Amino acid sequence: MTADTNARILLTGFEPFDKDPINPSWEVARALDGAEIAGGSVHAVQLPCVFGDAVAVLDEALARLQPTLVISLGLASGRSDITPERVAINIDDARIPDNAGKQPVDEAVVDKAPAAYFSTLPIKAMVRNLREVGMPASVSNTAGTFVCNHVFYALMHRLARRGAPGVRGGFIHIPALPQQAANMPGMASMALSTQVEAIRAAIHTAMTTKEDLRENAGQLH
Ligand code: PCA
Secondary structure, three states: OOOOOOEEEEEEEEOOOOOOOOOHHHHHHHHHOOOEEOOEEEEEEEEOOOOOHHHHHHHHHHHHHOOOEEEEEEEOOOOOOEEEEOEEEOOEOOOOOOOOOOOOOOEOOOOOOOOEEEOOOOHHHHHHHHHHOOOOEOOEOOOOOOHHHHHHHHHHHHHHHHOOOOOEEEEEEEOOOHHHHOOOOOOOOOOHHHHHHHHHHHHHHHHHOOOOOOOOOOOOO
């Protein structure tokens, strides 16, 4: 693929939430801010962990940067691997309040919009390429129903509605950092440096893979 030196890659991460002092999704995004990957430049933007407000910040970044690739990152505490999400669903159903105290239950992300959107990232190629370089990765079939899914759904709705054919987007959940797991026996974690290299590799795959692989994700549930 020829390098497009003007391509902008929007990489979002979230501020900390649920009384945690740190969120690896922002640590990874900011570590990659300014990186040149396969002819694109990474622009990191932090999203508030607040229903609605997160989408407003995303909208501002989309308008300002006009990116050709958008990847949103979020923490999935307890997961042990890098998990590109397959599908965003049109529902907010919060187990805990967001950072502004909002806790929507069974509300649509976007009224009268489709039930779901699929990621337009090459999620299977990402997983395969990560595994090939020794990093644990798997396709996830649920981004949950909290602020991460909310942002993922809003992003895909905008890309679909805008009819921007060249623009691809999606969401990747990442594990906790070792320091977050230190006092939680048995809790999965992954070093920040490994997470940064994994997301760099995933962006490279997205920039260089036009058609996703057609191979089974290797899981039934
Ligand atoms: N993870 C949460 C919201 C912010 C984050 O990093 C989630 O999975 O919804």
